[in-house]
Every structure is written in C-alpha cells, then in structure tokens.
Amino acid sequence: xxxxxxxxxxxxxxxxxxxxxxxxxxxxxxxxxxxxxxxxxxxxxxxxxxxxxxxxxxxxxxxxxxxxxxxxxxxxxxxxxxxxxxxxxxxxxxxxxxxxxxxxxxxxxxxxxxxxxxxxxxxxxxx
Numbered sequence: 001x002x003x004x005x006x007x008x009x010x011x012x013x014x015x016x017x018x019x020x021x022x023x024x025x026x027x028x029x030x031x032x033x034x035x036x037x038x039x040x041x042x043x044x045x046x047x048x049x050x051x052x053x054x055x056x057x058x059x060x061x062x063x064x065x066x067x068x069x070x071x072x073x074x075x076x077x078x079x080x081x082x083x084x085x086x087x088x089x090x091x092x093x094x095x096x097x098x099x100x101x102x103x104x105x106x107x108x109x110x111x112x113x114x115x116x117x118x119x120x121x122x123x124x125x126x127x
Contacts, residue, residue: 002124005030005072008040012059012067023053029107030100030123031057037098037109039068039126069097075122085119097127 004021011019021027023045035043042058060068076082084092084101089110092099099110103120113119
C-alpha cells in the first residue's frame with residue numbers, strides 16, 4: 001500500500017543518504033508533508049534516462065546518526081479503511097508521533113487537521 005514509506009525506513013536503517021522513488025502525485029503529497037514535518041531533509045525531482053519523473057529524497061539523521069523515525073504503523077488496510085472525524089483526531093493528538101490522514105484538502109498531518117477542524121482516512125502513524 002505505502003511501500004515508499006517502508007523504503008524510506010529501510011534506507012534509514014541502512015544509513016543511506018538518498019532514496020530515489022518513482023514520481024506519483026499521491027506519493028509526492030505524502031513526502032511533501034513528511035518534509036514539512038521534518039522527517040526528511042530534502043525533496044527534488046528529475047527526469048531519468050528513460051524519461052520518467054523520479055523523486056530524489058535526502059534522508060534526515062541526528063548528529064549522533066539516529067534516524068528521524070523508528071516505527072511505521074499502517075492503520076488503514078486495503079479492505080478496511082479507518083476514518084476519523086475531527087473530535088477523534090483531536091483525541092489522537094496526545095501521542096508521541098505523527099498521524100497522516102488523507103482528507104478532502106490533500107494529505108495532512110494530524111496537527112493540520114486539528115487546525116482546519118477536519119477528519120479523514122488514516123494512512124499511517126510514525127513514531
């Protein structure tokens with residue numbers, strides 16, 4: 001479902017500097033929010049030799065070499081999506097990580113959903 005997020009996690013464990021992923025609008029929205037929330041350092045695009053649009057993602061590490069996130073939890077499954085309304089998202093905000101939701105305003109982190117007072121489909125949770 002979101003193999004790109006798992007690719008990022010695995011690349012961070014292998015201490016790679018960059019990850020190259022095929023461009024997709026939905027994937028771009030997810031990584032744009034990951035960049036804004038501080039989980040990745042840089043996000044750029046280029047066209048490869050085959051003429052395909054590719055995203056180049058620079059991974060983020062602390063000064064001690066620790067990764068920006070340790071665990072990924074997928075809350076919605078392909079056959080069973082999980083939807084949260086605004087009050088449920090507000091209750092969820094007391095946790096340590098960041099919840100990512102697909103809303104009618106695009107992919108947003110739970111703090112943005114609380115600010116805009118909207119809910120949506122849960123995508124994944126990063127700790």
